[in-house]
Amino acid sequence: MESGSVRSIGSADRREAALGELAGRFGARFSRAQALREQHGHTMSRQANQPPDAVVFAESTEDVVAVVRTSAAAGLPVIPFGTGTSLEGHVNAPFGGVSLDLSRMDRLVAVHADDLDCVVGPGITRKALNLQLRDTGLFFPIDPGADASLGGMAATRASGTNAVRYGTMKDNVLALEVVLASGEVIRTGSRARKSSTGYDLTRLFVGAEGTLGVITELTLKLYGIPExxxxxxxxxxxxxxxxxxxxxxxxxxxxxxxxxxxxxxxxxxxxxxxxxxxxxxxxxxxxxxxxxxxxxxxxxxxxxxxxxxxxxxxxxxxKPEERSRLWQARHDVYWATLALRPGARVSATDVCVPISALAACVGETVRDMVSAKIVAPLVGHVGDGNFHMQVLTDPGDRDENARADAFIERLARRAIAMGGTASGEHGVGQAKLKYLEAEHGAALGVMRQIKRALDPDGIMNPGKLPG
Amino acid sequence: MESGSVRSIGSADRREAALGELAGRFGARFSRAQALREQHGHTMSRQANQPPDAVVFAESTEDVVAVVRTSAAAGLPVIPFGTGTSLEGHVNAPFGGVSLDLSRMDRLVAVHADDLDCVVGPGITRKALNLQLRDTGLFFPIDPGADASLGGMAATRASGTNAVRYGTMKDNVLALEVVLASGEVIRTGSRARKSSTGYDLTRLFVGAEGTLGVITELTLKLYGIPExxxxxxxxxxxxxxxxxxxxxxxxxxxxxxxxxxxxxxxxxxxxxxxxxxxxxxxxxxxxxxxxxxxxxxxxxxxxxxxxxxxxxxxxxxxKPEERSRLWQARHDVYWATLALRPGARVSATDVCVPISALAACVGETVRDMVSAKIVAPLVGHVGDGNFHMQVLTDPGDRDENARADAFIERLARRAIAMGGTASGEHGVGQAKLKYLEAEHGAALGVMRQIKRALDPDGIMNPGKLPG
Incomplete structure (x- = not known):
């Protein structure tokens, strides 16, 4: 599938009929209201808003199956939605379709304290999860800046400040329940800590950004709160x-x-x-x-x-109070950056390089920023070689935005040239599709073969991975 | 692809012609000698020997590409071979074909001490790697019992005694170079510690047991030798x-x-x-x-x-000497078990369960062993919930072997029923194909879709995963 072309998008009539069917099934949990559609076609990035045709609030795996089956039959795209805190346009709907809002599937289904794991719905947020775990002495460490949903965090292979010690979502998801484009429901693993039986489907769906299926349940590793x-x-x-x-x-x-x-x-x-x-x-x-x-x-x-x-x-x-204040401040850098320049927009972009290249990459990037007359505070999970530039632009200043775009592109290509990646943790969405070829070369062909095999009609979050 | 049936296996004439072509290209590095073929069609398991048609010793990625292209064109299976220490019949050749011996691709290509990583050929063994790293202050922790090759360890998602702290091969491979069934060469990642750009092909090939492609280079994480x-x-x-x-x-x-x-x-x-x-x-x-x-x-x-x-x-x-003696003894349990009963054979089988089920699973298994009149020392990486039974049988005693088979099958199904897996680290090979349906259910269909997409003619290690 080439970027921008989606095979088998259904005819307008069939799509409308499918939307009608979903309206009938979901009642008040189905909406075509403009404001809601716009909220669901938009993220914290500066991608243009691309609203879906409708929003459905799922409350169960069966709901997700129904949405996928109905949509697939009509060639209507399905775009999973958690909290909408994506930074690269993951949930925009460039080909319309249904935004499948999973925020109500937010249960902590089970805590297995003896096994240091838990089972959650995709809509639970990281803060809500840790709040519900507070009496167990356990916690889930992955903490992207936003209070994102666990389903979205898995889909984007998120990490955060603790990744240098606890790993990323790739390392902390034991198993997933996934609804495939066919409507079939699979489980990708057991609660065993390791297994050598079969292809690693858990890691295939982690980071797939909703383009191979919809995550409807997650089994996560937990850790004892340190002494x-x-x-x-x-x-x-x-x-x-x-x-x-x-x-x-x-x-x-x-x-x-x-x-x-x-x-x-x-x-x-x-x-x-x-x-x-x-x-x-x-x-x-x-x-x-x-x-x-x-x-x-x-x-x-x-x-x-x-x-x-x-x-x-x-x-x-x-002292916990001091630490909390400090780390809350760290997590609020997006808002702190916005407040630096009232009326401006923040484009948070991230790259990751081998740590030996970190000082050089940061140094070159800061010099580039100065010479390009860009204002972009730097913050980074530098233990992983991962850093962010929070690029501030005036939405009305076309020249500044063009310079920002060029700066962001140079940063991504610089990281790739230094043996790194165009994104350590924000993901690809739409904004970083253009770097996949440079970063992955022929491996991109394998990603496209997998996409075609699992989603032959291209209905799962089209216009995103693998491009 | 159903187990036992391989699509598009070439005609005898075409296969012979391909073997002739390989003989011409590889000269003394191509062999059809019976003893060599048998050595390559056999592992440390008690699977019957299934020799390939020929053995080729590859010395470069280009060699691997040549073998794969020639074989694929003729429908001749390709079976990657490292050190032959598999325990479940991974390298047997039930449909004949070429055993692609990678043991000469054993270079430590690069050590990036600053980044705590290295690049190796697939044929280097874990002991040879650590010997070559000894002056760097770094080590690679994954240690299956045998002195296996790193390519084989990645292909079987191996672990060992250190996995409870350092993870398994899944966690310690940063990137792979892989030759696909098409003959195309891909790289599955960079040296960055984390990335959110694209499907996780590294983890797809780790554990695929050579059924999706041939691993020709690995980028591995290293660790500082503890103080x-x-x-x-x-x-x-x-x-x-x-x-x-x-x-x-x-x-x-x-x-x-x-x-x-x-x-x-x-x-x-x-x-x-x-x-x-x-x-x-x-x-x-x-x-x-x-x-x-x-x-x-x-x-x-x-x-x-x-x-x-x-x-x-x-x-x-x-004291290092005492520790070394103890851990060498631990690594030699296979040989120690064999020595318990001269003339007997050891079938080492492993399962892994959530740690809360470990005591119950071990207890039931030991009782089962006693009532089935099986002799099988137990050894396990119990911090992961993973344990092994080293089943001793007299090769000539059909009744004892039948009881052993039934015992091993009950053990695998017991582990699955307790929320675990039929193998924590040995892999599937041929011997554990029969448990995939019980363990993975509908997810097995996704594995088969991926296999078909990447290897449509079924030439990569046929008769193994995904069954």
Missing amino acids: EIAGGVCPFASVEDACRAVILTIQSGIPVARIELLDALQVKAVNAYSKLDLAETPTLFVEFHGSKAGVAEQAENFGAIAAEFGGGPFAWAT | EIAGGVCPFASVEDACRAVILTIQSGIPVARIELLDALQVKAVNAYSKLDLAETPTLFVEFHGSKAGVAEQAENFGAIAAEFGGGPFAWAT
């Missing part, structure tokens, strides 16, 4: 120095739980938005998980490494 | 008590690097074969990785948990 959590901030003279400290920290095997870089502008934005008084210089936010003695050892070892690169003073603390 | 390693043995009164101690150890978040259970009979076998003098009772072998203070803390916490379940005395040490 002790310590954290703090460490200022540096330059982003390169901070990157070098990160590289040595990782290489030294310090099991850091979070290690986040904010550049001076991002710190300024955070200070203003979250009422902090950090020194406005490149800064690492770090956190350590372990026993009391273990976190103290980690913090001391990190402090020594930071000092080697001119970083510090590094003050660390274990 | 301190401590370990020891801890005896228990029963396997159930030992399992309960394991469950609590994992739940408590002790980051144990290895935690292995041997039952009394396995300890007896190990004592005799490896000249140890362990108490012949169910025993946990454990190992801790970390800082000096960290491993001491872990060992003490583990000792306290073991004591809760009547385990002990738990003596731990950090």
Whole structure:
């Protein structure tokens, strides 16, 4: 399937008939209201709004099967929708169709504390999940900036600040229930911690962005809440120095739980938005998980490494209130960035490179930003080699937006050229389809073969992966 | 593709012509010698020997492309071969064809110490890799019992004693180079630690057992050799008590690097074969990785948990010689088991269950063994819920072999019924195809769609996955 062409999109009559059938079945849970359609055809990116023909609120796997079967028969696209916090236009409906809103399938179905796993509906958000887990002593660590749904997080292979220690969604989904384009329901694994029997369908659907099927249930790994959590901030003279400290920290095997870089502008934005008084210089936010003695050892070892690169003073603390305030501020960088320039729009873009290339990639990117006259605070999960540029533009300034587009494109191609990827965690959506060929080469052909095999009529989230 | 039927197997004439073409191209690296063919049609399992038509020794990706293209054109199966240590008949040639021996593609191509990764040929073995890494301070942790090739380990999604801490091959392969059935060469990823761009082809080929393509290069994660390693043995009164101690150890978040259970009979076998003098009772072998203070803390916490379940005395040490002797003995259990009963054969079978089901599954299995009059030492990576029965049979005793087959089948179905899998790490090969339907249900249909899409003529290791 080439980008922009969708095979077997049904005729207008058949599509209308299918929409009528869904209206009949779902009643008040089916809507063609303009505002709702627009809300569902739009994300936190600056992709143009592309509303679906209708929105259906599913409440069960059976509902999803019904929507998929009815839509597939009529060639009507189906676009899974969680919380709409995608950053690359994943839920837009360039070919119309049904936005399948899964936010009501938000149950914590089961907690298996002995096995350190749980079963959830795709609509539960990460904060809601951890709130419901609070009495078990367990938590789910993956934390993208937004309070995203777990189904959406799996579909985009999300990660976040804890990934350097706990991995990404790829590493933390044990099994999925998926409704295929055929309407068939499959389970992709068991609750065993490992298996060598068969193709890894769990990892195939994680990151497929709803283009191979609809995730209707997830079995997730959980972790014991650490006995002790310590954290703090460490200022540096330059982003390169901070990157070098990160590289040595990782290489030294310090099991850091979070290690986040904010550049001076991002710190300024955070200070203003979250009422902090950090020194406005490149800064690492770090956190350590372990026993009391273990976190103290980690913090001391990190402090020594930071000092080697001119970083510090590094003050660390274990008080929950201070930590929470700091990390809430970190999670709010999108809003803090928006507040830097009232009326502007933020295009959050991310890349990931081998960590040895991190300092060079960050350095070149910052120089590019300056020469392109772009304002874009930098924040990153630098322990993974992953960083974000929060590109601020005035929606009415066509020249600035064109410069921003070109800057974002150069960043993606720079990361690929350095042996990295066009996105470490935001995904492809529509905005990054154009880099797949450069990044994957002939492997893109295999992705297209798989797409054709599992969704021959191209009804699952068309116009997205694999392009 | 149904099990046992291979589409488009070429005519005898075309196959002979292709073999002649390969003979001409590869000269002394092509052989139809009976002994070599039999060595390549046989593994450490008790599957009947099924020799290929010929063996080709590949020395480059180009060689692999040539073999695949020539074979595919003639409908001649291609069966990748590493070291032949598979336990479930993965390399047997039930439909003849070419055994593609990759053992000479054994280079350590590159070490990126800063990025904690390396690039290797598929034929390098795990011991050879770690030997070549010894001056870097880094190591690759995955250690199946045999000194298997990395290509074979990836193809079977292998793990081993360290998986409870470092994960399996699924978690430690960053990217692959693969030759497809079409002869096309793809790369499945970059050296970035994470990516959200596209379907996860790396994880699709890991565990595909050579049925979707031939792995010709691997990019692997490496780890710093821990500052301190401590370990020891801890005896228990029963396997159930030992399992309960394991469950609590994992739940408590002790980051144990290895935690292995041997039952009394396995300890007896190990004592005799490896000249140890362990108490012949169910025993946990454990190992801790970390800082000096960290491993001491872990060992003490583990000792306290073991004591809760009547385990002990738990003596731990950090001397490398003692540890090496112990873990070499652990890795030699296959040979120790064989030595228990001269002339007998060992069928090593494994299952994996959610850890909460481990004590029950082990208990039922041991009772079943006794009532079926089977002799089968138990050894397991119990931190993952994964255990092995090393079933000893007299090759000439049909009744005993029939009882062993039935015992192994009951074990696989018991694990599936308890929410687990028919194999945690050995894979499917031919011997476990019959459990795929029970374990995967409708998902097996998706595996077959993928197989058909990527290998429409069924030439890649036919008669194996997905059945």
